[in-house]
Amino acid sequence: xxxxxxxxxxxxxxxxxxxxxxxxxxxxxxxxxxxxxxxxxxxxxxxxxxxxxxxxxxxxxxxxxxxxxxxxxxxxxxxxxxxxxxxxxxxxxxxxxxxxxxxxxxxxxxxxxxxxxxxxxxxxxxxxxxxxxxxxxxxxxxxxxxxxxxxxxxxxxxxxxxxxxxxxxxxxxxxxxxxxxxxxxxxxxxxxxxxxxxxxxxxxxxxxxxxxxxxxxxxxxxxxxxxxxxxxxxxxxxxxxxxxxxxxxxxxxxxxxxxxxxxxxxxxxxxxxxxxxxxxxxxxxxxxxxxxxxxxxxxxxxxxxxxxxxxxxxxxxxxxxxxxxxxxxxxxxxxxxxxxxxxxxxxxxxxxxxxxxxxxx
Numbered sequence: 001x002x003x004x005x006x007x008x009x010x011x012x013x014x015x016x017x018x019x020x021x022x023x024x025x026x027x028x029x030x031x032x033x034x035x036x037x038x039x040x041x042x043x044x045x046x047x048x049x050x051x052x053x054x055x056x057x058x059x060x061x062x063x064x065x066x067x068x069x070x071x072x073x074x075x076x077x078x079x080x081x082x083x084x085x086x087x088x089x090x091x092x093x094x095x096x097x098x099x100x101x102x103x104x105x106x107x108x109x110x111x112x113x114x115x116x117x118x119x120x121x122x123x124x125x126x127x128x129x130x131x132x133x134x135x136x137x138x139x140x141x142x143x144x145x146x147x148x149x150x151x152x153x154x155x156x157x158x159x160x161x162x163x164x165x166x167x168x169x170x171x172x173x174x175x176x177x178x179x180x181x182x183x184x185x186x187x188x189x190x191x192x193x194x195x196x197x198x199x200x201x202x203x204x205x206x207x208x209x210x211x212x213x214x215x216x217x218x219x220x221x222x223x224x225x226x227x228x229x230x231x232x233x234x235x236x237x238x239x240x241x242x243x244x245x246x247x248x249x250x251x252x253x254x255x256x257x258x259x260x261x262x263x264x265x266x267x268x269x270x271x272x273x274x275x276x277x278x279x280x281x282x283x284x285x286x287x288x289x290x291x292x293x294x295x296x297x298x299x300x301x302x303x304x305x306x307x308x309x310x311x312x313x314x315x316x317x318x319x320x321x322x323x324x325x326x327x328x329x330x331x332x333x334x335x336x337x338x339x340x341x342x343x344x345x346x347x348x349x350x351x352x353x354x355x356x357x358x359x360x361x
Contacts, residue, residue, distance in 0.1 A: 063245065271301070
């Protein structure tokens, strides 16, 4: 396990090119596979498969190689070399991933959104019926109160005088007040439920476009502007440098202007400097200012409140966390580890929507 294994048989061109580049980085450190694996606390067999091209490594493995080679040589690895390997990695990720998996992810999200829409519709019907019932009961009480007032005197008396003359009026007034409070509460719940259903329906429409983007990549995943100057920006926010590099490698195939920052505060500054972002991809779990708080700041600013935000989260499959993300202002989410086809489809769709909205301006 100390020596490099030969390159794997039947490798694709992209896997072979990436493996050869990684082997060149590794050989520059003049250390055995076993020793390096021990240094990084990795399984030597797995690391060996990374270097012979039979297994695609996480991007963190590659960034570690760059860092360790720089330490060994005493000089930093050139930006050109990093960009070259990142391009190879993006191609290998594409070749190793399947649109079928992305379709499964998006279809599950579509099923979740459809479920929310249907439940909200049923809940809305129940609340609507309850609201109508309370309204009718209030109207009935008003008739009864009016009749009692008419019986008391032709001249309308104050409520306390009426109650003194007719003790049962106090109960009717309390019942009416309680019903009016309930009507107010039910009305609020009904509005919230209808808003929830509308948001779920909007998500369904987005996800159907994203599924179409995966199934028809030639049409949907290609730049759709007349030239580079017309392409909007995509803001990527993540405190982990390897995640930023991995997302850039995946999204660069769309030929869009990618802006990467490592904190919520940097994201807010980038949004002050530019107003042509088509979409923001934001990690939820960041120190100091997390994704939820950053999203809230973005939505409070008139200039940026309409920029769609995709939350990148390891907790995205949990309905509680996805619901919190939607409540904070996100319009979509994708789970870690992200599927490259699904991520590209989401970004391509939001870019298309941006260009459609700005076409007439």
